[in-house]
Amino acid sequence: MTDDYTDENRREDAADAPAPFGTTTADGGVTDAEPQYGVGPFSIREVSLAGVWLIAFVASFFPVRGEIGNGVTVWGSGIDWVLTIGVPTVAVFLIVLRRLSPQGIRRVGSLGIDQFASVAFSVAAVLWLAIIWNSFIALFGHVGFLGTWVVWVEFIMMLAGVFLTVLAPFIPPFSQDFVGRTEVPAHRAARPVRPVTPRPVAPKPQPAAPVYADYAPPAAGAADETAVIDVADTVAATPYAAQTASRPARDDDPAPYWDADGDVVGAASTDAGGTARETAAAADAAVEQQPEASAAAADDTAIEAAAAAARQEESAAEPAAEPAAEPVAVQHQAFWALVPEERDIVDEIGIPVFRIGPTAWALVIEDRGDTFVVRHEDGRIGYLHDVSGVTRG
Numbered sequence: 126m127t128d129d130y131t132d133e134n135r136r137e138d139a140a141d142a143p144a145p146f147g148t149t150t151a152d153g154g155v156t157d158a159e160p161q162y163g164v165g166p167f168s169i170r171e172v173s174l175a176g177v178w179l180i181a182f183v184a185s186f187f188p189v190r191g192e193i194g195n196g197v198t199v200w201g202s203g204i205d206w207v208l209t210i211g212v213p214t215v216a217v218f219l220i221v222l223r224r225l226s227p228q229g230i231r232r233v234g235s236l237g238i239d240q241f242a243s244v245a246f247s248v249a250a251v252l253w254l255a256i257i258w259n260s261f262i263a264l265f266g267h268v269g270f271l272g273t274w275v276v277w278v279e280f281i282m283m284l285a286g287v288f289l290t291v292l293a294p295f296i297p298p299f300s301q302d303f304v305g306r307t308e309v310p311a312h313r314a315a316r317p318v319r320p321v322t323p324r325p326v327a328p329k330p331q332p333a334a335p336v337y338a339d340y341a342p343p344a345a346g347a348a349d350e351t352a353v354i355d356v357a358d359t360v361a362a363t364p365y366a367a368q369t370a371s372r373p374a375r376d377d378d379p380a381p382y383w384d385a386d387g388d389v390v391g392a393a394s395t396d397a398g399g400t401a402r403e404t405a406a407a408a409d410a411a412v413e414q415q416p417e418a419s420a421a422a423a424d425d426t427a428i429e430a431a432a433a434a435a436r437q438e439e440s441a442a443e444p445a446a447e448p449a450a451e452p453v454a455v456q457h458q459a460f461w462a463l464v465p466e467e468r469d470i471v472d473e474i475g476i477p478v479f480r481i482g483p484t485a486w487a488l489v490i491e492d493r494g495d496t497f498v499v500r501h502e503d504g505r506i507g508y509l510h511d512v513s514g515v516t517r518g
Contacts, residue, residue, distance in 0.1 A: 161301045166224045170299040174242070174289045178217040181282035185210045187275045189256070196273065209252050209279070213286060216242035231476070235314035239290060246286030253280040310475030461486040461518030462497065470499050470507035478507040486518055 164172045185206070188196025200206045219238045222229050233241040253276060260272035293299035467482040479501050481487040490506075491498035497509040509515075 159301075161304075167221075168302045170289055170293050170302045171220055171224070173299075174220065174286060175217055177282050177285045177289065178213055181210060181279055181286075182214065184275050184278045184282070188273055189275050190271050190273065199275075199279075205252070209249050212245040213242075213249050213283070216245040232312065235312040243287070243290040246283055246290055250280065250283035250287055253283055309477075310471075312474060458492075459488060459490045460492075462489045462499075463487070463516040463518065464509075465514045465516075468509060468511055470501075470509055472507055478505055481509070 161168060163169050167175075185199050187198065189199050189202065190196050199209055216238075219230060219233070220242060223231070223238050230238075232238065236244065256272055256276050257280060260270050260276070264270045288296075289299065294303045463483060463486050464481055465483055467480050469477040470479050470481060472478050481499065487509075488500045489497045489509075490500050495510070495512060497512055497515070498506065499509050500506050
């Protein structure tokens, strides 16, 4: 016997010893539960699930319909083998690979390995049940039971797979496989959904009320009064009145009348076929047309002024365009960083990849402001989200 058992050997033995209850392991798991014993690196549940799959896999090479040697197996009936035996085979393969290579495939899409196995065996059990159901329908139709003993074995094995995947977390001793597991962030497709905010409704623009320039309401009682035009005063102010006043009036003198411009002209001669009564009616129509033309011109001017005022209000109400915010620049220059305490470096979905601490400098290959992209010595790359108190080298 030699004295080669040094302090280094004692440290190696201490590292191989199981961690005491209530402590935290290196990968974040908690050892509050009793230690789990199994067969080699596999748990009792995983060994049982592999045995169930092996029986179903061997039975799948026997005919599902017909006699042995002449019937058709599930592998030869189209693509029925994909969901009946193919997907459960992939699930068991991933469970074995997870134990042999912990850093390998850890999920299928947004499903973990155990979740994928639960779905695989559940779907397969339903399909084998459908084959049995169709066989009974053929039996009641006096055709005969089409299925062989293989469909019963496959259905029972798939039910056992559902028991070892879906119900195992609630049934001991298989529940020990789910106690004390490391808590990791959920996949983004498995997280709670975001609330949906109703889209804001844009207000409808209201038309501006027309504004009439230089408009004054009429005085009270003016609407009830009737304008009286003194024809005699109007005629007296015209040159025609002066000419007629210089000579005496005669019985055959024609009566004066107004044209469209409001000028007083002499009446047409009786030889042209006009009479004094007709000329007086023409004069009255000319007096009525003159104020209507003036009122129409005033309304057109007021409408144009209102439209110009509305355009000015719309141009003043439009907000000025805000300057676009400048994007935060990302620094791609690598540097050394030292954290004040041990921190996790995670991947894109938040699973820890490795850890850095205050005892060694870490290489940061990209600075994204609130996140550092860190590279390990062996080439692994991860993200440091807690950048507070980091010393740059």
